[in-house]
Amino acid sequence: MRKTELDRFRILISDERARVERALAKHTQIIHHEGEDFGGEGAKAHSNHMADQGSDEFQYETTIHFASTEGRYLYQLDQSMQRIEDGTYGKCQNCNTAIGLERLKAKLDARLCIECKEKEERDQY
Ligand SMILES: [Zn+2]
Incomplete structure (x- = not known):
């Protein structure tokens, strides 16, 4: 890849990284907040708003999933940024x-060419 192209991807990746980091920070805050409410293991049983617990729990689960x-x-x-440096x-x-x-622009963190990616996905099933 030419240096000018690498430079462009470096910018794209660092922008994307900043965006994801902000989203992650926001959701991590929610997790900590929820964690305090529940007070850890066993505290759920003492919750005084049992009726809302179902939806709370659902939100908690989706938040964790999103964060991960x-x-x-x-x-x-x-890792992609590291590969640019390498x-x-x-x-x-x-x-x-x-x-x-084109593939890299659509997926900045692509590690595999489209053929290998398709093969990897086929092998998973
Ligand atoms: Zn390949």
Whole structure:
């Protein structure tokens, strides 16, 4: 990949990283807040708003899920940034061919070319 292209991806990734980090911080706050309300294990039983508990719990679960998905994405973005520094960004980690700018733009943290990605997904099932 040319240096000008690498520079452009470096900017795109750091913007995306900042966006995800903000979203993650917001949701992590909600988790901490919910955690205090429940007071840890066993405290749920003493909750004085049992009627609302179902929806609270649902929100709590989705928040955790979101945080972990975003958390993993953040990690992947960090890895991508590392690969830009290493000069390996944009190459398939499996077959070493160029991933392609269009695919990278659509998925900044892509590690595999489309063929290898499809193969990996097929192997999972
Ligand atoms: Zn490949």
